[in-house]
Amino acid sequence: MRFLRTGWSRHGAATGPMAEAIENSTSHMTDADLNAIAVYLKEQAAPPEPAAGSALAQNDPRMMAGKATYQAVCVGCHGWDGAGQGLVFPPLARVSVVQQGSAESLVRVVLAGARAAQTKDAPTASAMPSFAWRLDDRQVADVLTYIRNSWGNPAAPVTPETVGAIRGRLRSGS
Ligand code: HEC
Helix, strand or coil, X not given: CHHHHHCEECCEECCHHHHHHHHXXXXXXXXXXXXXXXXXXXXXXXXXXXXXXXXXXXXXXXXXXXXXXXXXXXXXXXXXXXXXXXXXXXXXXXCHHHHCCCCHHHHHHHHHCEECCCCCCCCCCCEECCXXXXXXXXXXXXXXXXXXXXXXXXXXXXXXXXXXXXHHHHHCCC
């Protein structure tokens, strides 16, 4: 319910069409309406996906490089333990967005940045800056591999080739 009210949940922040839906409609609904929607969504929800296995070892070279980038660039907002900060910066630890099978949306967030939904209860939408100018494909891949395999997250590593392909698509505007 907090997600529909503020645009935030422990699964992450709403962006894109979901952010618009929350800005335009659900943040104006009553608690009773939101509760009914939440109950409905819970009933519809698919069973959780099985855990993707175990996390990469902390001494994997990609993890070590990713950790260095994380601590240099991301830690100020998302925290040493990936816990984020209240309603301002979303957590990265144990959130489904970070562990999802395809890392495409994560690569896009890091390369292009993102703005959280603006709502009555969280009126100052915080923003994630774009890092396309600052991090090369391998740095983006490694930092995402790091956050996908830290703090209880286990998920497939991200390759520099994947990041390069998405960077190319962003440049050509798709
Ligand atoms: C200046 C603060 C700031 C910095 C630095 C920053 N972020 Fe973010 N990040 C945010 C905010 C704010 C959001 C939420 C944006 C939104 O809701 O669209 C976010 C969203 C994200 C998300 C999506 C999470 C979700 O729940 O949807 C990921 C993944 C992420 N950041 C990773 C990183 C990584 C990796 C770095 C370092 C390369 C980084 N961030 C650096 C502020 C920051």
